[in-house]
Amino acid sequence: MTASNRRSNRVNDLDLSNWQQYDDLLTDSLWLLDARDSSGAHQAGYHGNFIPQIPNQLLRRFTKAGDVVLDPFAGSGTTAIEANRLGRRYIGVELSPTVAVQAEQHIRQDRMVLFDNGAAPGPNLDASPFDEQPIIVGDSSSDAVAREVQKRLDGMGKSGVQFLIMHPPYHNIINFSSDPADLSNCPDVEHFLERFLEVYRSLSEFLEPGRHLAVVIGDIYQNSEWVPLQSLLTARMLESKKLRLKSIIVKNMVNNRAKRNQEHLWRYRALANGFYIFKHEYIVLFQKLGRRRS
Numbered sequence: 001m002t003a004s005n006r007r008s009n010r011v012n013d014l015d016l017s018n019w020q021q022y023d024d025l026l027t028d029s030l031w032l033l034d035a036r037d038s039s040g041a042h043q044a045g046y047h048g049n050f051i052p053q054i055p056n057q058l059l060r061r062f063t064k065a066g067d068v069v070l071d072p073f074a075g076s077g078t079t080a081i082e083a084n085r086l087g088r089r090y091i092g093v094e095l096s097p098t099v100a101v102q103a104e105q106h107i108r109q110d111r112m113v114l115f116d117n118g119a120a121p122g123p124n125l126d127a128s129p130f131d132e133q134p135i136i137v138g139d140s141s142s143d144a145v146a147r148e149v150q151k152r153l154d155g156m157g158k159s160g161v162q163f164l165i166m167h168p169p170y171h172n173i174i175n176f177s178s179d180p181a182d183l184s185n186c187p188d189v190e191h192f193l194e195r196f197l198e199v200y201r202s203l204s205e206f207l208e209p210g211r212h213l214a215v216v217i218g219d220i221y222q223n224s225e226w227v228p229l230q231s232l233l234t235a236r237m238l239e240s241k242k243l244r245l246k247s248i249i250v251k252n253m254v255n256n257r258a259k260r261n262q263e264h265l266w267r268y269r270a271l272a273n274g275f276y277i278f279k280h281e282y283i284v285l286f287q288k289l290g291r292r293r294s
């Protein structure tokens with residue numbers, strides 16, 4: 001195939017003239033994923049981390065090699081590892097210094113495993129001193145973090161980021177720390193939504209128009225009521241008039257061992273109290289509106 005026959009898309013590296021080769025790329029809005037990818041340094045150990053297949057699928061569809069991915073709730077570094085493997089640049093933000101250090105260890109470990117297996121480094125590996133410590137420690141809604149993101153982009157010679165992935169706490173279902181800036185410590189749902197929007201408003205400024213933003217979020221159950229966090233957040237984000245809603249993906253949740261042990265109890269509660277047990281979460285995909293800079 002000659003270069004001129006190759007049909008491509010502005011936001012990824014897929015060869016659309018040969019689209020049948022990508023049979024592992026999901027295109028349906030229902031994602032039924034079985035086992036967690038546990039290759040390299042990926043681990044299920046961090047309570048609340050998502051499975052690596054989520055960032056892998058999204059980065060392959062919505063970024064190109066060398067693009068910058070911004071991850072304001074970096075956690076254990078799942079997205080960073082996938083970004084590295086795919087040759088994308090990465091900037092993460094994590095409130096907890098301990099969690100950020102552990103994430104950077106995972107990222108280094110994963111690179112070592114890749115090199116041991118003879119994999120070629122992606123274009124971003126060792127390209128900038130920031131790639132060695134890609135996680136900014138701080139509150140993602142703060143001006144200090146926004147300034148640091150800008151500094152890192154300047155250091156990479158980039159004017160913006162090409163993908164924003166947001167995986168916040170699902171309000172208070174997991175308590176990540178005692179820090180008042182932690183979104184899992186918001187006293188109620190309204191505060192949680194407002195704090196999330198602060199992060200979105202501050203960091204979406206770095207996203208290039210025409211590029212994509214994904215929010216990974218689940219609904220919660222509080223005071224005998226289903227609270228549709230995903231719908232509430234999606235509606236509030238669209239009020240900004242800066243985004244186009246592209247997809248709402250429903251992804252299955254596979255219970256870990258601790259939850260499996262409690263399954264009978266939950267089934268009894270569901271039958272007794274008239275509700276259904278959560279087995280899914282959402283990936284909400286938006287595109288930023290506005291003119292692209294040429």
Ligand SMILES: C[S@@+](CC[C@H](N)C(=O)[O-])C[C@H]1O[C@@H](n2cnc3c(N)ncnc32)[C@H](O)[C@@H]1O
Pocket residue numbers: 046048049050051072073074075076077078079093094095096099138139140141167168169170176177181182183184
């Ligand atoms: C659901 S976890 C993200 C997990 C991540 N996707 C992974 O796979 O490891 C949410 C993370 O957001 C962090 N966090 C909470 N509030 C924050 C804030 N204001 N700024 C930055 N990080 C915050 C928590 O410490 C937690 O690690």
